[in-house]
Amino acid sequence: MRNICGFHLALATLAVALFLPVSAAAHCDTLGGPVIADARTALEKRDVTPVLKWLKPEYEPEIRTAFTKTLRVRAQGPEARELADNYFFETLVRLHRAGEGAPYTGLKPADAAEPIIVATDQALAAGDLDGLVRRLQADVAEGVRQRFARVLAARKHANDSVAEGRRYVAAYIELTHYIETLHATGGGEEPDHQAQAAGRVHGRAE
Numbered sequence: 001m002r003n004i005c006g007f008h009l010a011l012a013t014l015a016v017a018l019f020l021p022v023s024a025a026a027h028c029d030t031l032g033g034p035v036i037a038d039a040r041t042a043l044e045k046r047d048v049t050p051v052l053k054w055l056k057p058e059y060e061p062e063i064r065t066a067f068t069k070t071l072r073v074r075a076q077g078p079e080a081r082e083l084a085d086n087y088f089f090e091t092l093v094r095l096h097r098a099g100e101g102a103p104y105t106g107l108k109p110a111d112a113a114e115p116i117i118v119a120t121d122q123a124l125a126a127g128d129l130d131g132l133v134r135r136l137q138a139d140v141a142e143g144v145r146q147r148f149a150r151v152l153a154a155r156k157h158a159n160d161s162v163a164e165g166r167r168y169v170a171a172y173i174e175l176t177h178y179i180e181t182l183h184a185t186g187g188g189e190e191p192d193h194q195a196q197a198a199g200r201v202h203g204r205a206e
Contacts, residue, residue: 027108027112027113027114027117027118028054028093028096028097029093029097029104029105029106029107029108030107030108030109030110030111030112030113031089031107031108031109031110032109032110032111032112032113033113034121035051035054035092035093035096036089036092036093036107038050038051038053038054039051039088039089039092040085042067043070043071043074043085043088046071048063048064048067051063051067051092054092054096054099055092055095055096055099056099059095059098059099062091062095063091063092063095066087066088066091066092067088069084069087070084070085070087070088071084073087086107089107090104090106090107093107116135116136116139119131119132119135120132140182143178144175144178144179144182147171147174147175147178148175150171150174150175151168151171151172151175153171154167154168154170154171154172155168155172
């Protein structure tokens with residue numbers, strides 16, 4: 001199932017290529033993210049349906065059970081309500097992450113999302129992609145220019161010594177992996193392919 005987090009992952013892959021500090025889950029594990037927003041709606045309406053789209057079918061029984069428990073406990077007062085809501089949020093995010101094959105590392109503050117992901121949500125809310133595309137194009141262009149310049153500079157001394165040769169090779173590999181990641185993401189590959197490409201940028205095996 002493709003959802004907003006899948007779209008965020010594509011942009012997060014670009015950010016990885018740019019060596020921006022992004023989290024693997026974009027911001028689906030933040031209190032200001034779309035998963036928790038739907039969780040709040042579900043609790044307000046006393047209807048679990050809004051959160052089910054974030055889960056794979058096999059996790060639906062567990063979240064339904066958690067939802068029922070949450071409604072029962074939160075009716076006991078303000079403190080109980082806060083504890084119950086947090087329990088439901090954590091359960092939902094944990095199951096959502098499990099469906100993505102990612103570990104649950106806890107809920108993050110609402111402002112923990114990277115600016116580029118916030119900009120993505122703003123573009124989605126406005127239904128206008130142009131500003132986000134311009135921002136990404138500028139970041140990508142600058143990333144390519146910097147890496148390309150490093151390769152050209154290192155190549156001038158690549159044969160001076162083994163150390164200089166290795167410096168050139170490292171710069172060359174960084175450039176080619178960076179471009180490979182951008183190309184794979186821009187080509188609309190599935191999120192798992194994007195994640196693999198991001199791993200190659202950091203030297204991890206596929």
